[in-house]
Amino acid sequence: MTTLPRATIAVAAVFACLAACGNPEASPAPPPSSTTATSTTTTSSAPPAPASSPPASTSSSPSSSSAPAVPGGKVVVLDPGHNGGNGSHTAEINKQVPAGRGQMKPCNTTGTATNAGYEEHAFTWDVANRVKDELAAKGIKVVMTRPNDTGVGPCVDQRAAVGNQAKADAVVSIHADGSDSAGAHGFHVAYSNPPLNAAQGAPSSKLTHDLRDGLKAAGFATSTYIGTDGLSPRADLGGLNLSERPSALIECGNMRNAGDAGTMSSSDGRQKYADAIAKAIMAYLS
Ligand code: ZN
Numbered sequence: 001m002t003t004l005p006r007a008t009i010a011v012a013a014v015f016a017c018l019a020a021c022g023n024p025e026a027s028p029a030p031p032p033s034s035t036t037a038t039s040t041t042t043t044s045s046a047p048p049a050p051a052s053s054p055p056a057s058t059s060s061s062p063s064s065s066s067a068p069a070v071p072g073g074k075v076v077v078l079d080p081g082h083n084g085g086n087g088s089h090t091a092e093i094n095k096q097v098p099a100g101r102g103q104m105k106p107c108n109t110t111g112t113a114t115n116a117g118y119e120e121h122a123f124t125w126d127v128a129n130r131v132k133d134e135l136a137a138k139g140i141k142v143v144m145t146r147p148n149d150t151g152v153g154p155c156v157d158q159r160a161a162v163g164n165q166a167k168a169d170a171v172v173s174i175h176a177d178g179s180d181s182a183g184a185h186g187f188h189v190a191y192s193n194p195p196l197n198a199a200q201g202a203p204s205s206k207l208t209h210d211l212r213d214g215l216k217a218a219g220f221a222t223s224t225y226i227g228t229d230g231l232s233p234r235a236d237l238g239g240l241n242l243s244e245r246p247s248a249l250i251e252c253g254n255m256r257n258a259g260d261a262g263t264m265s266s267s268d269g270r271q272k273y274a275d276a277i278a279k280a281i282m283a284y285l286s
Contacts, residue, residue, distance in 0.1 A: 068286035076135055076281060077168040079145040079159050079239065079249075080128035081175035082111035082121035085152040097155045100196065100241025107155035112178025114261040123264050124174045125149040127252070130274030131174075131281070138282060143168070160242035170207055170281055173239055173249040176264060178256050179225060185257040186223035186230070187215050190249040192240035193233030203246035207284050211248055214280025218272060226251070246284075250277065 086093045087110045099105040111120030125148075132142045143166045145159040154162075163171035191208040195201040212230040216222065222230035232251075234240060240247055252273055253260030263269035 068283050070138055070140060070282050070285045072139060073141075074169045074285050075141045075143065075166050076285075077143045077145065077163040077166050077171040077245070078128045078132055079163070079171065079173040080121070080124035080149075081173060082109060082124065083146055083151050083153060084119075084121050084125075084149045086110045086121065089152040092152050095155070097157045097238070098242075099156060099236070099238030101235060103236065103238070103241075105156065105236075105238055108153050112176065112255050114255045114265060115258075116261070116265065118255070118261070118265045120176045120178070120255060121149060123176050123252075123255070123270070127270050127273050127277070128174050130271060131172075131278045134274060134278035135281060140282075140285070156238035157242055160239045163247065164242075164244045166245075168245045170284055171243055171245050171247040172207075172211070172277065172281060173247070174277070175249060175251050176253055176255045176260075177226070177251040179254050180256050181225055183257070184223075184225040185254050185260045186221040186225075187250065187252050188212075188223040188227040188230050188232045189215075190227075190232045190234045190237060190240065190251065192237065192243070192247070193235060196241060197244055199245050200240070200243065200247070204240075204243075204248060207246045207281075208248040210284040211250055211277065211280045214276045214283065215250075215273075218276035218279075220253070220273075220276065223251070223254075225254075 086108055093106060093108045093110070095107045096104040097107050111124075113119045125146075128144065132144065135142050143162060145162045146154060159173070160171075189208045189211045191204050192200040195204065208231060212222070216230060223232075226232050234249075237249060240249060253264060255261050255264060263272070
């Protein structure tokens with residue numbers, strides 16, 4: 001928070017992120033989609049999962065190539081953090097919504113940005129779409145929590161509802177953090193803890209570990225400033241608290257760190273994140 005006085009937007013974003021990037025989600029009470037200009041449940045243009053098409057080569061054994069075989073009919077909800085219109089709709093975004101465990105939190109936040117002004121919502125939108133394409137190519141049905149990067153919200157509780165209503169086999173929220181602590185860098189994966197239901201127990205733990213392992217295997221460094229070995233138990237994240245499906249939230253890195261920002265700001269870097277995330281999700285589903 002020793003924020004360098006950049007554009008006020010950037011400053012606000014930093015605060016927003018410290019307060020909410022880690023806890024970008026909020027809660028359930030489905031306030032009518034009023035605030036959310038965007039409709040939540042858009043079945044991504046992802047090719048519907050041919051319910052019968054067992055992916056890949058040999059019957060049950062994962063193909064020896066990179067991606068493990070995933071049984072047909074799987075549904076994945078991808079939740080790109082924040083939204084492009086949040087910054088200009090503060091009233092809607094600051095509205096308090098239930099966030100689980102009796103907490104109330106703001107509907108959503110603006111997210112953070114790199115020092116050069118590359119905003120988190122754009123990063124998460126881009127990475128999520130790359131992941132979506134890779135999963136869809138494997139016959140997995142992908143549902144996004146927002147249909148574009150120009151809308152407002154949805155609120156965290158509505159985002160959680162998307163995963164619940166889709167009966168998702170996995171829900172993955174994609175974010176980036178914003179910390180001005182010297183040298184702070186690296187990714188971490190957050191999960192609801194203590195778990196509030198069965199899905200938040202072993203299934204979410206496995207999803208979290210698969211994502212952590214996949215990002216590490218792809219060469220991404222674990223966070224130097226949050227969590228332990230890339231894992232971060234959280235009780236304050238609405239999206240995770242309210243989920244009734246296996247869920248995890250990835251903070252891909254620290255946008256205020258030059259190294260992480262460089263990777264996140266490049267197309268190649270975002271593809272590297274997407275490849276690792278998609279592969280980890282497929283490993284989880286296989
Ligand atoms: Zn965020």
